[in-house]
Amino acid sequence: MIGSRKETLMKLNPVLDKDGLLRIGGRLSSAELNEDEKHPLIIPSSSHVATLLVRHFHEQSAHQGRHITEGAVRSAGFWIVGGKRLVSSLIHNCVTCRKLRGKMQFQKMADLPADRVTPEPPFTTVGLDVFGPWTIVTRRTRGGSARSKRWAVIFSCMTTRAVHIELIESMSTDSFINALRRFFAVRGPAKLLRSDRGTNFVGACKELGLDTDKSATGKFLQEKGCAWTFNPPHASHMGGSWERLIGVARRILEAMLTKNAQTNLSHEILSTFMAEVMAIINARPLVPVSTDPESPTVLTPAMLLTQKASSVSAPSGNFSQGQLYGKQWKRVQHLADTFWKRWKMEYLSSLQKRSKWTNNQPNVKEGDIVLLKDAQAHRNEWPMGLIVRTVPSGDNRVRKLKCGS
Structure with a gap:
């Protein structure tokens, strides 16, 4: 190691200046540059002075990357031996840089819950979400037509991946209970309902007052012998099995509305379109279509x-x-x-396969300071939080936590 450092210094042709400082002799003595640029001061990367210099010029360059920071150090007349590694290390640990460009924390993808892999009758375990709205014509008036909005509740079977869609007239508790009653009447009572507190459903939860212990919704579910499980806030990926189907339903409906652009959308027409959307989704193959002539049928919900x-x-x-x-x-x-x-x-x-998040990551711990992602705000405006409690999963990996401000 000592020999390697000595060889590196010899290539720089070090010389002592009038102040007794070690500078690069180099081959640029005839260049039209100032003395600091022709003969930079040699500083070892292990010294505290090198760390202070890199921090200073990193802040001067507005927290840019290694290339710009190292160029600012060199232009100031300093040659840090092994500077690339030092600059990279300091940028990696820079709090401001991590706030501006740090990657999101993730953990290895968890195993599927039992209700996704257990054969059960259709719609025994259901994931649900609310999406929309659509503007429809409700009645004709002398001045034109009166319009109102409609939303849709999607019920997705966790086992068979079948879908049931119900229209609702408002984001009220009564309207949602009516949709739930229609769903139970057609498909039979469910054993477990799952929903997502994040993205578009969190607004519906506030409007519907979905508190399974106190609200009318909770009383209705208790009478049906049904349990309701909410996913953690800001964890829409935990409801990905039905979030994806919402995207499919939207694309099918958009194609139908484009094809029937001249049609004035009414509740009856929208209800018919939703039934056709439901039929198309339930006719989709669950597995790749086989080319084997011995298996001509397609596995669909x-x-x-x-x-x-x-x-x-x-x-x-x-x-x-x-x-x-x-x-x-x-x-x-x-x-x-x-x-x-x-x-x-x-x-x-x-x-079986994990499409992403395949490696184990270090668990976050209580007392860690984190940046809370907010899709509605610019990254500079994301709030910082303190982890006050972690909730390990069955494999002792932390995927749920509680933050305090």
């Missing part, structure tokens, strides 16, 4: 819901091909058994 075109009900029993021509209930059960076998072999195995 509609197979369970409509019991048409190789569709089914709930998993139970082993049935042979010959029983298809017997009683109708045996035919349905055979189709159900076929669906759930393919669901386990084809769909469930496709959930």
Whole structure:
């Protein structure tokens, strides 16, 4: 190591100036530059003076990157041996730079919850969200037409990935309960409801007053024997299974509205469009379409819901091909058994891989200072917070926490 440092200095041709300081002799003595640029002062990177110089010129250059900071140090007449590593280290630990350009904290992707991987009847466990609004014509008047808004509640089955959509007239508690009652009447009561406190649903929660302990919604759910689980705030990725389906529904509806641009949108027309959107989403393949001629059918949620075109009900029993021509209930059960076998072999195995967040990351700890991301504000305006409590998951990795100001 000593030999390597000596060789580095020899390449710089060091000389002593009149003050006894070590400077670079170099080969630029004939250049039209000032003395500091031709013969910079040599400073070892391990010295405290080098650290102070880099910090000073880093602030002078408005917290720019390594290249600009190192250029400012060199232009001032200082040659820091091993300066690249020192500059990179100081920029990495600079609080201002981390606030301006630091990456978001993440943890290794968690395992899927049990209700995503357990065969159950459709809509036993449901994720829901509210999206919209759309402006519709409610009635004709002498001056033109009266207009109002409509929203939609999407109910997504966590197991079969089927979708049910209900329109609501307002963001009130009564309107939401009516949509929930219609959903339970058509699809049957659910065992567990999941919803996201983040992004577009957090506003609906405030309007609906969704407190499962006190509100009318909570009383209604208690009567149905249904539990409600809320995801942590600002964690929309935990509801990604139904957030993605909202994007699909929006794209399908936009295509329908573009095709029918001349149609005055009414509640009846919007309700019809939503039913068609629901049918298109439920007819989507859950797994890549096979080119095998022995398996011509496509695995879709509609197979369970409509019991048409190789569709089914709930998993139970082993049935042979010959029983298809017997009683109708045996035919349905055979189709159900076929669906759930393919669901386990084809769909469930496709959930094994982690598409991102594949590596373990250090857990944040109580007492850490963090920057709280706010999608509605500029990064310079993001507030700082103190972690007051962490909530480790089953694998002892922290994915939920509580911050104080």
